[in-house]
Amino acid sequence: MSVPRLSDCLHCRMRGESIFAGLNPAELCTLGMEVQDIDCAAGEVLYRSGDPARHAYTLREGAVKLVKTLSNGQQVILRLLHHGDLFGFEGLREKEHRHDAISIAPGKLCRLDLVELQRLSERQPKVREAIFQRWQDALRASEERVVELGAKKAEARLATFLLQWAQRYPQLRVLPFPLTRQDLADFLGLSVEHVSRLMAEFKRQKLLQEARNQLEILSPQRLQEIAAAKSD
Amino acid sequence: MSVPRLSDCLHCRMRGESIFAGLNPAELCTLGMEVQDIDCAAGEVLYRSGDPARHAYTLREGAVKLVKTLSNGQQVILRLLHHGDLFGFEGLREKEHRHDAISIAPGKLCRLDLVELQRLSERQPKVREAIFQRWQDALRASEERVVELGAKKAEARLATFLLQWAQRYPQLRVLPFPLTRQDLADFLGLSVEHVSRLMAEFKRQKLLQEARNQLEILSPQRLQEIAAAKSD
DNA sequence: CGTTGAATTGATTACTTTCAATGACCGTGG
DNA sequence: CCACGGTCATTGAAAGTAATCAATTCAACG
Numbered sequence: 001m002s003v004p005r006l007s008d009c010l011h012c013r014m015r016g017e018s019i020f021a022g023l024n025p026a027e028l029c030t031l032g033m034e035v036q037d038i039d040c041a042a043g044e045v046l047y048r049s050g051d052p053a054r055h056a057y058t059l060r061e062g063a064v065k066l067v068k069t070l071s072n073g074q075q076v077i078l079r080l081l082h083h084g085d086l087f088g089f090e091g092l093r094e095k096e097h098r099h100d101a102i103s104i105a106p107g108k109l110c111r112l113d114l115v116e117l118q119r120l121s122e123r124q125p126k127v128r129e130a131i132f133q134r135w136q137d138a139l140r141a142s143e144e145r146v147v148e149l150g151a152k153k154a155e156a157r158l159a160t161f162l163l164q165w166a167q168r169y170p171q172l173r174v175l176p177f178p179l180t181r182q183d184l185a186d187f188l189g190l191s192v193e194h195v196s197r198l199m200a201e202f203k204r205q206k207l208l209q210e211a212r213n214q215l216e217i218l219s220p221q222r223l224q225e226i227a228a229a230k231s232d
Numbered sequence: 233m234s235v236p237r238l239s240d241c242l243h244c245r246m247r248g249e250s251i252f253a254g255l256n257p258a259e260l261c262t263l264g265m266e267v268q269d270i271d272c273a274a275g276e277v278l279y280r281s282g283d284p285a286r287h288a289y290t291l292r293e294g295a296v297k298l299v300k301t302l303s304n305g306q307q308v309i310l311r312l313l314h315h316g317d318l319f320g321f322e323g324l325r326e327k328e329h330r331h332d333a334i335s336i337a338p339g340k341l342c343r344l345d346l347v348e349l350q351r352l353s354e355r356q357p358k359v360r361e362a363i364f365q366r367w368q369d370a371l372r373a374s375e376e377r378v379v380e381l382g383a384k385k386a387e388a389r390l391a392t393f394l395l396q397w398a399q400r401y402p403q404l405r406v407l408p409f410p411l412t413r414q415d416l417a418d419f420l421g422l423s424v425e426h427v428s429r430l431m432a433e434f435k436r437q438k439l440l441q442e443a444r445n446q447l448e449i450l451s452p453q454r455l456q457e458i459a460a461a462k463s464d
Numbered sequence: 465c466g467t468t469g470a471a472t473t474g475a476t477t478a479c480t481t482t483c484a485a486t487g488a489c490c491g492t493g494g
Numbered sequence: 495c496c497a498c499g500g501t502c503a504t505t506g507a508a509a510g511t512a513a514t515c516a517a518t519t520c521a522a523c524g
Binding site: 180181182192193196197199200232 | 481
Binding site: 070072074078094138147188228232 | 304306310322325326330365367370375381383420460
């Protein structure tokens with residue numbers, strides 16, 4: 001991980017989508033909190049489950065997975081984070097992090113001190129609301145995962161996932177796709193082999209195309225049908 | 233549903249665990265909100281997905297399921313609520329309810345007007361914090377569901393579920409158990425038949441005992457082992 | 465090039481659903 | 495009070511889905 005620099009929130013490209021979006025420049029300048037600017041490599045661990053929670057992060061570039069590791073070593077990916085996403089904020093209410101946060105692509109992050117963020121959110125209703133909203137979004141997303149895992153079969157889960165991934169890059173035809181088959185498996189609750197077979201089948205059917213960490217969806221329409229397909 | 237009466241929060245048995253727990257009697261008396269006292273029968277619908285969100289509820293007695301119904305009619309139970317649980321509060325941030333809320337046992341509820349609750353939470357940091365905490369709890373619970381559904385096989389999921397159910401009635405040996413096999417299936421992401429077989433098997437192994445809407449867990453220890461058993 | 469970890473593919477096994485039939489329970493109406 | 499009808503639960507058999515085990519193959523990198 002790079003040595004943290006101080007971040008310039010006022011001129012940040014993501015300012016409009018961040019939790020500081022509602023603040024005017026004057027308020028931003030008197031945040032009373034240090035925002036650190038961090039680079040990270042693929043595979044880097046930002047924090048581990050059980051670590052004392054000191055920071056929350058805003059992801060500016062790259063992708064991060066939040067992982068729960070079971071006693072038998074099996075892993076489940078609980079969230080996949082993209083540019084603009086805030087994570088680690090469960091530390092506002094709990095002393096320790098609940099997941100491992102692992103970068104899966106070279107990226108840039110802002111690191112926020114949780115104590116300062118807590119104080120700021122008490123002072124600034126707009127910030128508090130923004131964080132609250134993120135919490136709400138996380139809950140909705142998690143509930144959708146429960147529906148996917150509880151009600152759909154493998155093929156439909158994968159199709160849903162790929163379409164959702166694509167939605168995060170609305171303007172791109174060819175998507176960044178740093179996930180390994182193992183990551184996909186850990187996210188979808190499947191075995192690596194099964195994911196591999198399904199991806200191969202999708203490619204055979206010309207629904208998508210894949211190259212070194214890049215993905216192109218050729219038939220969102222057809223994928224959508226598969227995603228909506230019946231239960232398991 | 234019974235005609236709502238006004239509720240007396242000051243003398244409520246659940247006051248200590250409610251979102252009003254931090255308030256002193258004087259503050260409670262000047263809540264500035266009407267709390268309605270409601271009885272409901274088993275099977276009664278409190279609200280439907282898509283209904284304009286007007287109320288949140290605190291469950292005082294009974295049990296309620298929050299259900300998502302898919303286009304093909306399949307249902308997934310997202311949460312099961314017990315005495316003391318707050319629900320419907322996603323309406324604080326969204327205009328419509330996201331789930332169906334259906335009572336599965338005769339029960340008693342408090343109904344809170346969401347607009348008044350919103351105003352109250354802006355005035356009373358303690359109430360706001362309490363609601364925030366509930367949100368956080370809901371997220372944690374939902375993430376645990378993802379882990380269960382993504383990583384464990386049917387038998388382990390059922391065992392986990394039964395133990396968690398039991399935890400909600402710490403002082404009882406014989407638990408109220410109003411769930412149908414269909415409810416269990418909808419919660420665990422399994423077919424009714426499979427749930428039925430697993431329950432039969434558990435009974436055969438003397439891990440539990442069942443009678444008309446009541447359940448007794450005979451070997452929490454052994455169930456715990458099954459719950460922890462390997463992946464799927 | 466050889467090494468290494470990831471991905472693919474095939475064969476087999478295990479788990480879960482589906483379909484079909486039967487059985488238990490409960491409330492209702494004769 | 496008992497027969498009837500309905501709903502829910504159980505059980506069996508067959509089919510389908512996904513995991514596991516075992517080789518290869520592939521691609522990136524030194």
